[in-house]
Amino acid sequence: xxxxxxxxxxxxxxxxxxxxxxxxxxxxxxxxxxxxxxxxxxxxxxxxxxxxxxxxxxxxxxxxxxxxxxxxxxxxxxxxxxxxxxxxxxxxxxxxxxxxxxxxxxxxxxxxxxxxxxxxxxxxxxxxxxxxxxxxxxxxxxxxxxxxxxxxxxxxxxxxxxxxxxxxxxxxxxxxxxxxxxxxxxxxxxxxxxxxxxxx
Numbered sequence: 001x002x003x004x005x006x007x008x009x010x011x012x013x014x015x016x017x018x019x020x021x022x023x024x025x026x027x028x029x030x031x032x033x034x035x036x037x038x039x040x041x042x043x044x045x046x047x048x049x050x051x052x053x054x055x056x057x058x059x060x061x062x063x064x065x066x067x068x069x070x071x072x073x074x075x076x077x078x079x080x081x082x083x084x085x086x087x088x089x090x091x092x093x094x095x096x097x098x099x100x101x102x103x104x105x106x107x108x109x110x111x112x113x114x115x116x117x118x119x120x121x122x123x124x125x126x127x128x129x130x131x132x133x134x135x136x137x138x139x140x141x142x143x144x145x146x147x148x149x150x151x152x153x154x155x156x157x158x159x160x161x162x163x164x165x166x167x168x169x170x171x172x173x174x175x176x177x178x179x180x181x182x183x184x185x186x187x188x189x190x191x192x193x194x195x196x197x198x199x200x
Contacts, residue, residue: 006060006094008101011050013040019052019062027080032148039064047178048077051101053094060085061094065102068177073162073170074105076155095134099157107162109171110136111143111150131155139164140193143171152190164193172200 011019020036042048047068053061064078076098081091099108112131118124128151132138136153141164143150154167162170168190175184190198 005055007054008051008097009054011052011062013043015052016040016043016050019050019059023059023062023080023082024078028078042066042178051098060090063094063098066174066178067102067105068174071170071174071177072104072106073109073167073174074102074107074157075109075111075171075174092130092134095131095136095155099155102157105157106160107157107167107170108136108155109167109174110153110155111145112153114142114149114151117149128153137161139167141168141198142191144189144191146187168198169200 016039017036020039024033039048043050048064048066051063051065052059053063059082061081062078063076066075066077067073079091079095081094099105102108110131112128113124115121115124115128128138131153134155136155139152139154141152143152152168152171154162154164156162172184172188172190175188178184179187185199190200192198
């Protein structure tokens with residue numbers, strides 16, 4: 001399987017629905033999965049989009065991105081490689097290629113579950129290692145999102161890496177645009193490396 005045989009395209013609502021029902025419900029636990037209606041609504045109003053990566057007509061991977069109008073970064077919401085293609089290095093190559101497809105984005109922001117707060121600590125450690133191998137930089141900040149805890153990572157785009165404060169400010173801006181200022185402040189808290197909360 002050669003990387004150059006892969007084609008990236010944005011999924012339609014019907015295609016995304018099939019991916020959600022057939023793939024995402026298998027790949028993510030119910031506690032991590034947003035309702036399908038919420039994902040489709042976000043895409044319909046232009047706040048999000050989903051890449052499907054194909055080999056010929058066969059889906060290899062999907063990447064759900066959040067990028068509201070006016071946002072200078074893209075947020076990786078869900079990313080998975082279909083089971084038959086796993087453990088081949090394809091995931092790392094696709095993630096490394098992602099910034100080139102997110103035209104105009106200064107960076108890709110990634111939320112990775114904090115191992116010490118995760119139900120499956122070993123899996124969370126593996127995910128952090130995977131993202132690091134793909135070039136993502138840990139900002140040292142943590143995020144409390146609803147009932148879960150995440151590390152905030154930055155995957156550079158356009159040859160630059162956002163500094164930690166700017167990256168987290170952009171993440172706050174993204175959530176504010178998606179959820180509205182009041183709701184995001186209620187459900188999302190960002191903490192500096194020293195543990196102090198930052199209210200952008």
